[in-house]
Amino acid sequence: MKVEMKNIRKSFGSNDVLKGVTMSIQGGDICALLGENGAGKSTLMNILGGVHQMDAGSIVIDDKEVHFDTPAQSQEAGIAFIHQELNLINDLPIYENMFLGRELKTKSGSLDLKEMYKQTEEMFAKMDVDLDPGKMVRDLDASYKQIVEICRAMMTNASIIIMDEPTTSLTDSEIERVFAMMEAMKEHDVGIIFISHKLNEVMQICDKYLVLRDGNLVAEGYVADVTTKELASFMVGYDVRTESLRREKTVGAEVLRVTGLTHEHAFRDVNVSVRAGEILGITGLLGDGRSELFQAIFGAEKFTSGQIHLNGKEVRIKSTYQAIKEGIAYLPRNRKENAIIKDMNIMENASIATWPMFSKRGIINSKKHRETFEEQRAALRLKMGELTDSITSLSGGNQQKVVLAKWLAANPKLLILDNPTQGVDVGAKEDIYDIILKLAEEDIAVVVLSSEAQEIIRICDRALVMFHGVIQGEVAGDLMNEHTIMNLATGGVLA
Numbered sequence: 001m002k003v004e005m006k007n008i009r010k011s012f013g014s015n016d017v018l019k020g021v022t023m024s025i026q027g028g029d030i031c032a033l034l035g036e037n038g039a040g041k042s043t044l045m046n047i048l049g050g051v052h053q054m055d056a057g058s059i060v061i062d063d064k065e066v067h068f069d070t071p072a073q074s075q076e077a078g079i080a081f082i083h084q085e086l087n088l089i090n091d092l093p094i095y096e097n098m099f100l101g102r103e104l105k106t107k108s109g110s111l112d113l114k115e116m117y118k119q120t121e122e123m124f125a126k127m128d129v130d131l132d133p134g135k136m137v138r139d140l141d142a143s144y145k146q147i148v149e150i151c152r153a154m155m156t157n158a159s160i161i162i163m164d165e166p167t168t169s170l171t172d173s174e175i176e177r178v179f180a181m182m183e184a185m186k187e188h189d190v191g192i193i194f195i196s197h198k199l200n201e202v203m204q205i206c207d208k209y210l211v212l213r214d215g216n217l218v219a220e221g222y223v224a225d226v227t228t229k230e231l232a233s234f235m236v237g238y239d240v241r242t243e244s245l246r247r248e249k250t251v252g253a254e255v256l257r258v259t260g261l262t263h264e265h266a267f268r269d270v271n272v273s274v275r276a277g278e279i280l281g282i283t284g285l286l287g288d289g290r291s292e293l294f295q296a297i298f299g300a301e302k303f304t305s306g307q308i309h310l311n312g313k314e315v316r317i318k319s320t321y322q323a324i325k326e327g328i329a330y331l332p333r334n335r336k337e338n339a340i341i342k343d344m345n346i347m348e349n350a351s352i353a354t355w356p357m358f359s360k361r362g363i364i365n366s367k368k369h370r371e372t373f374e375e376q377r378a379a380l381r382l383k384m385g386e387l388t389d390s391i392t393s394l395s396g397g398n399q400q401k402v403v404l405a406k407w408l409a410a411n412p413k414l415l416i417l418d419n420p421t422q423g424v425d426v427g428a429k430e431d432i433y434d435i436i437l438k439l440a441e442e443d444i445a446v447v448v449l450s451s452e453a454q455e456i457i458r459i460c461d462r463a464l465v466m467f468h469g470v471i472q473g474e475v476a477g478d479l480m481n482e483h484t485i486m487n488l489a490t491g492g493v494l495a
């Protein structure tokens with residue numbers, strides 16, 4: 001099967017998102033679709049997936065022009081779309097999610113749950129996925145939700161599969177499993193469009209690449225002919241820096257000290273200290289307990305024993321509201337579920353944590369709010385339309401910047417960033433790194449939780465590596481390298 005998209009144009013209001021893009025994909029190809037957040041990648045794929053309709057242009061499948069008014073029509077034509085924001089229903093078991101929209105029925109017309117369970121079990125066996133089809137989706141972590149989505153797409157017998165950042169929340173071993181699935185699909189002549197900001201993964205798995213910038217196709221070719229540095233410069237229009245951003249500096253007084261912090265299941269006997277102006281990294285593999293640890297410090301999770309000291313004084317943080325009053329800000333890992341409110345606009349999302357700061361006798365000073373947000377907007381290089389536009393009108397990276405703006409407006413003394421550049425393009429990543437460095441210069445204590453060792457190495461002064469809920473070791477200076485970090489993250493010890 002060969003799919004061609006010719007001269008595709010699409011605007012949302014006055015925003016021209018696609019400006020005459022032409023691309024093609026055929027069975028057996030794994031093609032990377034690259035570009036900054038807001039470049040038009042997701043919009044182009046939403047048109048192919050029948051989610052949006054193009055303003056101009058054409059879609060041709062095997063030399064025959066087609067029109068998709070709905071996602072169902074795209075699926076019937078053999079195209080499956082695994083979205084960046086997972087489309088699973090938490091209150092249903094896995095096997096029912098696998099057949100959403102194409103449920104199997106018995107002769108009497110009721111749902112054939114037994115057959116759906118059986119086929120799901122067979123698909124998991126084929127893909128070497130160790131999951132119980134009857135398990136509720138709400139009980140899965142993000143990585144297994146992603147694997148369920150991939151298996152669901154494969155069950156539709158699609159000829160072309162669009163994968164929008166499928167590896168964002170997966171561990172290295174799970175990524176390898178997904179890549180093995182992709183190679184198997186390639187062998188069966190399935191074409192894959194792979195959207196990712198992880199250029200090392202593009203080099204590993206993809207045959208071809210297409211790069212969009214500001215709604216235009218600016219580069220295409222074979223992955224074997226380019227380097228990651230060249231791909232990054234195609235995406236942003238200039239050479240992207242890769243050097244370490246760590247600087248020699250004098251740090252201030254201790255802002256946070258945690259001693260013996262323990263949670264029955266997630267972490268135990270954790271000791272952490274971070275000082276004003278310091279950037280502390282916390283890393284490890286997915287499920288190492290770092291998110292739960294800092295959610296407890298932020299008052300979003302309970303802990304069974306241990307002490308938290310802020311600025312030399314012991315505090316008992318019982319709620320996130322209290323944490324904010326104590327000067328702690330927390331940017332969560334899961335933007336969709338924990339950071340944005342979809343029914344609110346950009347301005348409301350950017351100011352929800354700071355309403356009390358800008359109100360007097362219950363009346364909010366909207367002018368001051370707007371001025372503060374405009375400052376953050378310029379500093380973060382936020383790509384957006386009107387302040388009153390829906391938060392969902394922004395790309396994932398720009399949504400992340402709005403969430404960051406929300407916390408910066410709260411003037412925190414301690415800023416906890418949980419995977420701050422997850423799903424963010426190379427250009428926006430550098431913008432966020434610049435902001436983190438600037439905040440440290442302003443004597444804010446910054447904690448960066450990240451699964452990316454390279455991110456930790458580039459921006460953090462030192463890092464703690466976690467393994468199964470304990471601090472396995474601390475790295476700084478020459479020990480801040482991928483080999484040492486991975487050794488500790490998998491249970492090894494410092495030599």
